[in-house]
Amino acid sequence: MKNPSIQTNPSCSVGSGFEFRHSFVIRHSNFVILLAPLLLLLTLSVSRAAEPLRALLITGGCCHDYEAQKKILSEGISARANVTWTILHEGDRDGKDHQFSIYEKPNWAKGFDVIVHNECSGKVTNVTWVEHIAKAHFDGVPAVVIHCSIHSYRESKTDEWRKLLGVSSFRHQAKREFEVVNIKPGHPVMKGFPATWHHDPDELYEIVKVWPDCIPLAESLTPKKENEKHPSIWVNTYGKARVFGTTLGHGNETMQRPEYLDLVTRGLLWACDKLDEDGKAKAGYGKQ
Numbered sequence: 001m002k003n004p005s006i007q008t009n010p011s012c013s014v015g016s017g018f019e020f021r022h023s024f025v026i027r028h029s030n031f032v033i034l035l036a037p038l039l040l041l042l043t044l045s046v047s048r049a050a051e052p053l054r055a056l057l058i059t060g061g062c063c064h065d066y067e068a069q070k071k072i073l074s075e076g077i078s079a080r081a082n083v084t085w086t087i088l089h090e091g092d093r094d095g096k097d098h099q100f101s102i103y104e105k106p107n108w109a110k111g112f113d114v115i116v117h118n119e120c121s122g123k124v125t126n127v128t129w130v131e132h133i134a135k136a137h138f139d140g141v142p143a144v145v146i147h148c149s150i151h152s153y154r155e156s157k158t159d160e161w162r163k164l165l166g167v168s169s170f171r172h173q174a175k176r177e178f179e180v181v182n183i184k185p186g187h188p189v190m191k192g193f194p195a196t197w198h199h200d201p202d203e204l205y206e207i208v209k210v211w212p213d214c215i216p217l218a219e220s221l222t223p224k225k226e227n228e229k230h231p232s233i234w235v236n237t238y239g240k241a242r243v244f245g246t247t248l249g250h251g252n253e254t255m256q257r258p259e260y261l262d263l264v265t266r267g268l269l270w271a272c273d274k275l276d277e278d279g280k281a282k283a284g285y286g287k288q
């Protein structure tokens with residue numbers, strides 16, 4: 001009996017039509033058997049090469065080095081996760097009054113998988129404007145909110161921005177070093193974050209309200225009054241959107257820390273539901 005595994009090319013064999021068809025079927029079977037692992041590999045490679053998350057970074061306004069921070073954040077996160085960027089940087093000259101132009105669009109977040117807010121517009125109070133910004137997230141677009149974004153729109157009468165953030169904050173302490181304590185080390189976003197992080201000089205944002213759907217993950221301790229603690233890292237849900245937030249990140253030196261970029265990357269992936277229970281990117285969204 002012929003060994004199908006070493007079947008020679010039937011076009012060279014001499015025999016009846018039956019033998020030819022028979023050998024062709026065997027060869028065809030071999031072909032499928034040989035092809036199966038290749039198809040499996042192809043499938044795996046396709047799943048590895050998932051479409052990147054399309055992130056929009058909105059940055060600019062008062063009081064921070066957004067020119068440097070937009071590079072630190074986008075390059076740092078893309079070095080850790082499968083994320084591509086559109087960056088809107090404007091308003092540094094307007095200071096706290098800047099209204100970012102993209103919010104003029106009716107569906108301003110359309111086409112993006114996640115919005116990273118690192119903006120500083122503390123004096124913008126227009127309720128219609130602020131609620132229009134928040135509505136895009138309420139309808140389901142994930143958000144990452146960083147540092148002065150938590151103080152943007154804080155003087156507006158509407159609560160919708162604060163509900164999106166997950167916290168209400170209206171003032172911060174003077175820039176100095178303070179300690180950050182990981183209070184949810186089992187949460188995927190906090191896997192890998194130190195138990196305590198002795199932070200660079202930064203602004204400790206005072207949180208006066210944690211909204212019901214917000215889960216604080218870390219607290220910052222007021223120096224010399226350590227029982228006075230304020231959530232400084234958290235996750236939130238707002239309407240259909242998942243939100244990651246941190247008040248940390250006034251200075252470039254903080255943002256450049258691996259602990260910080262690892263944290264914000266996990267937060268962004270969590271907001272997009274692309275973070276597994278071990279704090280690793282789901283298949284196709286990490287960097288090899």
Ligand SMILES: [Zn+2]
Pocket residue numbers: 063064147148203249250
């Ligand atoms: Zn600041």
